[in-house]
Amino acid sequence: MQFELTKLKQAMMGQVDRNNVVANNLSNVTTAGFKKDEPFFHTLEDELDISKSMSQATDMSQGDLRNTGNPLDLAISGDGFFTVERGDSEVYTRSGSFRIDNDGVLRTRDGLPVLGEGGWINVFSEFGTPSQITITEKGEVFADGELMDRLLITAFENPKALRKAGSNFFEAPKGALPFEMEEPGVKQGFLEDSNVNPAQEMIELIEVQRQFESMQRMVRTLDDVYKSAVNKLGIYR
DSSP: OHHHHHHHHHHHHHHHHHHHHHHHHHHTTTSTTOOOEEEEEEEEEOSSOEEEEEEEEEOOOOOOEEEOOOTTBEEESSSOEEEEEETTEEEEESOOBEEEOTTSBEEETTSOBBEETTEEOBOOBTTBSOSOEEEOTTOEEEETTEEEEEBOEEEESOGGGOEEOSTTOEEOOGGGOEEEOSSOOEEETEEEOOOOOHHHHHHHHHHHHHHHHHHHHHHHHHHHHHHHHHHHHHHHO
């Protein structure tokens, strides 16, 4: 009896984890470039027990491209990520909502420098602030017609190996195998929307709640049976 209660407790914890994944997806419906997570349950067996554990994978499919008209909003049509410097390492993102700081450096909304082939991208020339910024599909950055740098767009042979690193960034472990894209398909004046389908996630959330409630009823039933058996043993003594 105690064994069954333990199994149900493990299953309920799995549903809690699943609920957290779905809730996080829903909270990022409007986050540019966000990639949803999908929960998976794996059956683990040994000589005494069969249980399930949950893991999650990131869906790297592209979201819709939305026209914003802002020349510092960028999206990538197809594979690849914008490369950003964070501390002593590089991180990667599909969110191309950028700005230019007071020194002319192209940065993320969080203030991190966006990397080009020459390092930090600076659009200021000897004449100061440019009146027009143009970014081509190849990622070439022009300031008033002068080529300043080219965006470092990084793709991966195994993008599923990427790990989320907070603030809509990804980290690349050794198994991801990065390479620079020559034809990245950069779209100026666009942002990539989240690939979360809110209707699908709501259905998933309802399913999680139903399964959790069903398990709660089973726990109460087993608990009642357990108490009844204990009481009967006490009478017979």
